[in-house]
Amino acid sequence: MxxxxxxxxxALSGLLLLVLVLPLITSNAYMIRILILTFIWTxxxxxxxxxxxxxxxLSLAHAGFFALGAYTLAILTVTxxxxxxxxxxxTLVFTSIVGALIGMIALRTREHFFAIYTLCVGxxxxxxxxxxxGMTGGVRGFIGIPSPGSIGPLExxxxxxxxxxxxxxxxxxxxxxxxxxxxxxxRTFMAIRNSEDLAKTIGISTTKNKLIAFILSTxxxxxxxxxxxxxxRFIGPEISNITMTFDFLVYLLIGGIGTLSGxxxxxxIIVWISQELQFLQDYRMLVFGPILVILIIFAPxxxxxxxxxxxxxxxxxxxxxESMKDMENNQEVKEG
Amino acid sequence: xLKLNNVSVNYGAFTAxxxxxxxxxxxxIVVLLGSNGAGKSTTFNSISxxxxxxxxxxxxxxxxxxxxxxDQIVNLGIIxxxxxxxxxxxxTVQENLMMGGYVHxxxxxxxxxxxxEVYEMFPILKEKHNESAGSLSGGQQQMVAIGRALMGxxxxxxxxxxxxxxxxLIVEQMFxxxxxxxxxxxxxxxxxxxxxxxxxxxxxGYVFENGQIAVQGTAEELLTNEEVRKAYIGA
Ligand SMILES: Nc1ncnc2c1ncn2[C@@H]1O[C@H](COP(=O)(O)OP(=O)(O)OP(=O)(O)O)[C@@H](O)[C@H]1O
Ligand SMILES: [Mg+2]
Numbered sequence: 206m207x208x209x210x211x212x213x214x215x216a217l218s219g220l221l222l223l224v225l226v227l228p229l230i231t232s233n234a235y236m237i238r239i240l241i242l243t244f245i246w247t248x249x250x251x252x253x254x255x256x257x258x259x260x261x262x263l264s265l266a267h268a269g270f271f272a273l274g275a276y277t278l279a280i281l282t283v284t285x286x287x288x289x290x291x292x293x294x295x296t297l298v299f300t301s302i303v304g305a306l307i308g309m310i311a312l313r314t315r316e317h318f319f320a321i322y323t324l325c326v327g328x329x330x331x332x333x334x335x336x337x338x339g340m341t342g343g344v345r346g347f348i349g350i351p352s353p354g355s356i357g358p359l360e361x362x363x364x365x366x367x368x369x370x371x372x373x374x375x376x377x378x379x380x381x382x383x384x385x386x387x388x389x390x391x392r393t394f395m396a397i398r399n400s401e402d403l404a405k406t407i408g409i410s411t412t413k414n415k416l417i418a419f420i421l422s423t424x425x426x427x428x429x430x431x432x433x434x435x436x437x438r439f440i441g442p443e444i445s446n447i448t449m450t451f452d453f454l455v456y457l458l459i460g461g462i463g464t465l466s467g468x469x470x471x472x473x474i475i476v477w478i479s480q481e482l483q484f485l486q487d488y489r490m491l492v493f494g495p496i497l498v499i500l501i502i503f504a505p506x507x508x509x510x511x512x513x514x515x516x517x518x519x520x521x522x523x524x525x526x527e528s529m530k531d532m533e534n535n536q537e538v539k540e541g
Numbered sequence: 542x543l544k545l546n547n548v549s550v551n552y553g554a555f556t557a558x559x560x561x562x563x564x565x566x567x568x569x570i571v572v573l574l575g576s577n578g579a580g581k582s583t584t585f586n587s588i589s590x591x592x593x594x595x596x597x598x599x600x601x602x603x604x605x606x607x608x609x610x611x612d613q614i615v616n617l618g619i620i621x622x623x624x625x626x627x628x629x630x631x632x633t634v635q636e637n638l639m640m641g642g643y644v645h646x647x648x649x650x651x652x653x654x655x656x657x658e659v660y661e662m663f664p665i666l667k668e669k670h671n672e673s674a675g676s677l678s679g680g681q682q683q684m685v686a687i688g689r690a691l692m693g694x695x696x697x698x699x700x701x702x703x704x705x706x707x708x709x710l711i712v713e714q715m716f717x718x719x720x721x722x723x724x725x726x727x728x729x730x731x732x733x734x735x736x737x738x739x740x741x742x743x744x745x746g747y748v749f750e751n752g753q754i755a756v757q758g759t760a761e762e763l764l765t766n767e768e769v770r771k772a773y774i775g776a
Contacts, residue, residue: 389646396629396640402591403627408615408644408693 224372228365241368243476244375245433250456250468251382252425257454258463259386260418261398262315265450266307266323269330270423272445274300274430276334279347279440284340289354289435296431297424304423305416312415315401324447331445346441350434367436374432378425379469385421386465394418398463455493459500461509470508542566543588543619543697543730548597550580550587557583558752560597563730565697570719570729572739574763574773575749581732582624583752585699588730589621590614601697616644618696622689622703624732626682628674635670637685641692652692659688662718680711684718691722698722701732704739716742736773740764748773 228237249271257263277299281292311322334341341347353361353370361370385391393414396404401411434440443449460471475493482489504511543565550558558580565571573581586592588599590611598605606614629637638659642652660667663684669677674685683703690698700719704712712735720742723729733739740746740760748756748769756766763769 389643392632392636392640393643395631399629399631400627402586403623403629405591405611406589406615406621406623407641407689408612408620410610410612412610 221376228368234364237364237368239476239480241364241371241436242433243472244371245429245436246453246456246476247468247472248375248378248432249426249429250453250460250472251378252422252429253453253457254462254464254468255382255385255394255425256418256422258457258467259391259398260394260415262312262415262418263320264311264323264419264422265320265447265454266311266327266330267422267426267453268447268449269327269445270300270304270426271430271433271449271453272334272440272442273303273330273423274427275434275440275444276341276347276430277427278431278434279350280340282351282435283347283349289351290356293353293431297427300427300430301420301424304420304427308416308419308423312412312419327445327447327450331442331447334442334445341442344442346439347434348439350438350440352438353435371432371436374428378428379465383465390414390417455497457507458497459507461507461511461513464506464509464513467507467509474508542600542602543728544600545584545588546598546600548584548587548594548599550583550592551595552583556595556752558587558594561752561754563747563754565728565730567696567728568723568726569744570723570731570742572736572743572746572760573730573732573749574734574736574739574746574769575732576734576772579749580752581749582701584749585621585623585701585730585732588614588619588699612644615693618694619699620690620693620695620697621699622686622701624701624705626679626686628682628685628689630673630675632674633671634666634674634677634685637674638666638670638688638692641689644693655692655694659691662691662721663688680707680715683707683715687718687722691727695727697728697730699730699732702734703731704733704735712738734773736763736769 224240227240231237249267252270253264253267274296277296278292281287281295282289285292287295307326311319311326314322335343337343338345352367355361359366361367393404393409396407396409397411397414397418404411430444433444456471456475457468458471459475460469461467478492479489482492485492500507506514543563545561545563548558548561549556561580561584563571563573563584573584575581583592587594590606590609590613594607597607599607601617601619606617606619609617629640632640635656638656639652642655645651645655660670665681666684666688669681674682677685687700687703690700703715703719707715716738719729719731723742731739731743740763743760745759746757746763747754748763756763756769758766
């Protein structure tokens, strides 16, 4: 048990060290760019995981909130002319408030009605971005979004500095999500996922706690969106498209829905495979489709869930063998 | 006192509970007898606020709690231990119990004390506190379910068929524990099909048939009632 934990710690620190020194040992700007985008997607997927994975409410408006964060940051910095970090904080507040308002209505529905309702919400956000040209630039997109403003001596103009900034927010996200999942709040979400009636009978206000999960998920979508806008510095309405939500969902399902490491694992693996299969262009989906189907059938909790279950099984087997050995020993003692 | 006045509950056009009057006085064990589909769980769920009666009132110390959200009813001290040993499968025994202390989450010391009391009542749960709830036997799971309800500090505890699917010997132990909980000052409303075991510890009882109360009386009256004996005791 403790050895397993130690191994895990070791692997985690190794991984962190690797991503920390990576920009120093490679000069491949394209790879760094892909990594930054992967970090950003991962943050968004963590938000989706909290709601869909831990609380059991599958929101299909996630890309909508991602885009809401991106466009709010763009408008606040460029159109309104606020300083970057003030705009950044206001963006997070604004996406969370919109999340709260939409959540209040959406959470009156459940299961597939909730999915359909949020699908519509996502589409409406897309339509607004697409059609409100004066504000968003419409199809042409929104250009000239500033890079993150400097904090004291730290400037974020170069790609490498952006890499570290986004990595910082990713690590922060993982730490916060870890703390939430291991707190009473996290167990409350899981209780709701398990059975809402049962959660109610032990005194959980499901209305309130589902709303908390919804707001948290939009918060992380908004955070990812804001980081995306200031990294790419150009955004178009396609980032609010449903296909983007499905991308997030695929990352989550393959990595492992309702697990802590699922979002990182899924996003990295799928982005990496997509890069490798780029020569196939849109036919990539012919590869992904079957992989996804097979995975859902044989490992419904994704790669991460599969590893967790496998470890548990191994441990149980070991215990069984040990107890059998004990019994044999006892018998020998008796016979001898 | 917990009092149901002329309560009816509908599922769509179907009336599952019709004009029911029930009283539970402080310190009592009251049993609701009835076969499958008689309306026991429906009655419990309307007390807990999980469904809303179409008419009638549910009074708790003179206050009508119809329309209160379920968490508020739990906070008032009416706690249901639902049918079918409904546990949180991914959590350990102790985590399940701790979830029952949710309403007292701001008072960690109180929750800890409560946990010790539950472990005192069910020592086997302390032994297995770190095991996954799903790995326990049926009787032990029922203990976790009852223990979890106890963690919330109920004034009134609604126990929905705690004996279902348990071996006779375990049933006997379970009812002894229920009596013990009642002796500790918790009033109990108990839904059961096992009339014999339930009436032995109960003060009074109601017999449900098709959502209505067919017979009511003290435990002795019901134990000697011809109809009840025929229908539920098989003698
Ligand atoms: N959610 C529901 N929707 C529609 N009808 C329901 C629902 N729940 C229960 N019923 C019906 O209401 C009636 C009463 O059911 P209830 O579950 O209250 O019975 P019960 O006395 O608890 O039975 P059991 O001993 O089997 O638990 C039954 O006819 C049942 O089919
Ligand atoms: Mg029932």
